[in-house]
Amino acid sequence: MASCSLLLAACGNLKNSDLASNSTTTTSEAKKYETTSSTDGGYSVLLKKGVYKTSPISGLEATNYDNSVDESAMERGLIRVSKKVFSTKDYVIQEGQQLDEATVTNWLGRYSKSNKEGLNLKNNGKTGSTTRNPIILQQIMEEDFYVKSGSSYKLAGISISLGLNSVDYYTKTTDGAEYSTKISPAKRRAFGQKTANTIVSRLHAKTKLKNIPIMVGLFSKTDTDSLVGGTYFSYGTASANSSKISKWSSVNEKTQVLPTVDGASAVSASDKSKFTSFKDEIEDYFPNVSGVTATLRYYDGKLAYESIAITTQFYGYLQVQSFAQTVMSRAKKYLGTSSPVEITISSVNDTQAVVAKETATGSYRMHIYGGN
Amino acid sequence: MASCSLLLAACGNLKNSDLASNSTTTTSEAKKYETTSSTDGGYSVLLKKGVYKTSPISGLEATNYDNSVDESAMERGLIRVSKKVFSTKDYVIQEGQQLDEATVTNWLGRYSKSNKEGLNLKNNGKTGSTTRNPIILQQIMEEDFYVKSGSSYKLAGISISLGLNSVDYYTKTTDGAEYSTKISPAKRRAFGQKTANTIVSRLHAKTKLKNIPIMVGLFSKTDTDSLVGGTYFSYGTASANSSKISKWSSVNEKTQVLPTVDGASAVSASDKSKFTSFKDEIEDYFPNVSGVTATLRYYDGKLAYESIAITTQFYGYLQVQSFAQTVMSRAKKYLGTSSPVEITISSVNDTQAVVAKETATGSYRMHIYGGN
Structure with missing residues (x-):
């Protein structure tokens, strides 16, 4: 010993x-x-x-x-x-x-x-x-x-x-x-x-x-x-x-990435459906959105945290301002009210903006890097 | 033509x-x-x-x-x-x-x-x-x-x-x-x-x-x-x-990085002094802080935006939570009230947290990536 x-x-x-x-x-x-x-x-x-x-x-x-x-x-x-x-x-x-x-x-x-x-x-x-x-x-x-x-x-x-x-x-x-x-x-x-x-x-x-x-x-x-x-x-x-x-x-912890791959079923069909509606509208609204994925954490069967990563191929100041506004309004419209939500908007090299609510019932807020 | x-x-x-x-x-x-x-x-x-x-x-x-x-x-x-x-x-x-x-x-x-x-x-x-x-x-x-x-x-x-x-x-x-x-x-x-x-x-x-x-x-x-x-x-x-x-x-636009290099004088001695106080306390409080720099934008002679980048060599969940809290309290204590402020806390690969107030007179808020 x-x-x-x-x-x-x-x-x-x-x-x-x-x-x-x-x-x-x-x-x-x-x-x-x-x-x-x-x-x-x-x-x-x-x-x-x-x-x-x-x-x-x-x-x-x-x-x-x-x-x-x-x-x-x-x-x-x-x-x-x-x-x-x-x-x-x-x-x-x-x-x-x-x-x-x-x-x-x-x-x-x-x-x-x-x-x-x-x-x-x-x-x-x-x-x-x-x-x-x-x-x-x-x-x-x-x-x-x-x-x-x-x-x-x-x-x-x-x-x-x-x-x-x-x-x-x-x-x-x-x-x-x-x-x-x-x-x-x-x-x-x-x-x-x-x-x-x-x-x-x-x-x-x-x-x-x-x-x-x-x-x-x-x-x-x-x-x-x-x-x-x-x-x-x-x-x-x-x-x-x-x-x-x-x-x-x-x-009882589960983590799932959406969209699911290989036909895997979603932990929650409702959470999946909300995310899909959000994703579809974001992709329709702006060109150059190259990826929207979510990571959802479930504790004791309940959604405890949802983190969404949006990857774009644009960088412009006005584009990011406008896009972040749209992301926030669509998040309010579609995403669940049972967990905190974090949405990052990134180009290849940098995070451009983050839209998040820190608690399940909190308000969404947005931070655009670099300011006005 | x-x-x-x-x-x-x-x-x-x-x-x-x-x-x-x-x-x-x-x-x-x-x-x-x-x-x-x-x-x-x-x-x-x-x-x-x-x-x-x-x-x-x-x-x-x-x-x-x-x-x-x-x-x-x-x-x-x-x-x-x-x-x-x-x-x-x-x-x-x-x-x-x-x-x-x-x-x-x-x-x-x-x-x-x-x-x-x-x-x-x-x-x-x-x-x-x-x-x-x-x-x-x-x-x-x-x-x-x-x-x-x-x-x-x-x-x-x-x-x-x-x-x-x-x-x-x-x-x-x-x-x-x-x-x-x-x-x-x-x-x-x-x-x-x-x-x-x-x-x-x-x-x-x-x-x-x-x-x-x-x-x-x-x-x-x-x-x-x-x-x-x-x-x-x-x-x-x-x-x-x-x-x-x-x-x-x-x-009349000026942009300055602090600390200044080559003995350049600060656009505002007061803004420089506030930043230095903030920087010194942050560096004293935590190990592994490898860099603290600020970029200040002045419009018409007034500080219009202050962006501070803190680079760390740590990654731990508890470290980031604790550090972000400290950064926010020191920002409230030291940094100016005349402009929006953005403070990013990053490790080599990722932004770990952002502490910011979006308007000159707004409240500081913090977002820690990845949630609780």
């Missing part, structure tokens, strides 16, 4: 750390603690000496092939799932600081004699796509949750995300052809839950962390041909001192 | 054209005329059969070297100057349709035996940077202004912009080294005014256009080393039937 000492060192001693007193004022020279205000329903972010603290493990991945995870979707989802466990009213958030780079590098490796910390399955010596042991755990992400304690803040919760491959891409020789091993949903789930318990027991073995609840979310990566990022499918929380997660809850 | 026939053909006969009756409704199948609503203080745009009409001369340039004009600045400025002549209350706008591609291609050429329409100076056979005749007229832009006439619209004004080089880049042999000829402000002005009169007399010689007032704006391109686009310096209007512009008015 060589990497444990690294982990301990990284955990440090919060009481003696330079995380000390202060509030949300922004001008005191002596301040060490500070939070940035949150967006609607979001967490306030805990800064350190006025500076945003980044996680030392961000970007670490198990392999360099085509397995790379959509980190933005993974992080956004982790924070969303965390809200079910750590209330945004009581907790402030900071990017994970408990796991360090050396530890996570070991954990993302295969189990072997020289890396007994490795969480991926050992190399069984086979290279056949169905006979080898695939790399399933591709990435680990951590977020920390603090509560106010007197004039300071103390760590009170940790969320861990396990980024799990649905397809593991690999080569048989260095720079050789790329092969792939599929990982079934059942296998991914079983592996994810077992690995989550291993991580929980390792973290709760540390004196400084044993009383900290740990939430683990299981994130399923899509294959590289997919147009959409991955989604969470399960999460569970280990209470203080517990070495395992006894209850797993489902997460 | 071979190209005149082309011009005449392009002008056509408005009464007999398929530009016919109708209003701003958007659902009638029979509609041929329609306008899109305007932004604050802007023109409504005249569509044709529901479709935005692009100008056939857009993008035409006299040379292919490094002379290319910032078309967006040229068009934005032309519309701004046009407002002094054609009120946004009385006129609707359409991209120029009176000049066609063949005509403007001839006009942008040098005067020669085979191109007597050429508006650039004839080739004097010399190649020395101070002895040759430079290409001064680089680009021509047109906007048309219509007024309502019964149930239809009729052409009632034309704005022409002449994009004039301050430096003409050229080669002595095909694919050879690039040389340049500087054109003084006085020479640019004299050439621009003379050329404007030539264009006015050519257009007013057409029966269909002789009663249409023509505004001509003179746009000065900056050299390629400049960080900012060009600006207008003069404009004048030829009344109906007039063959020349008898009075020229000055346009």
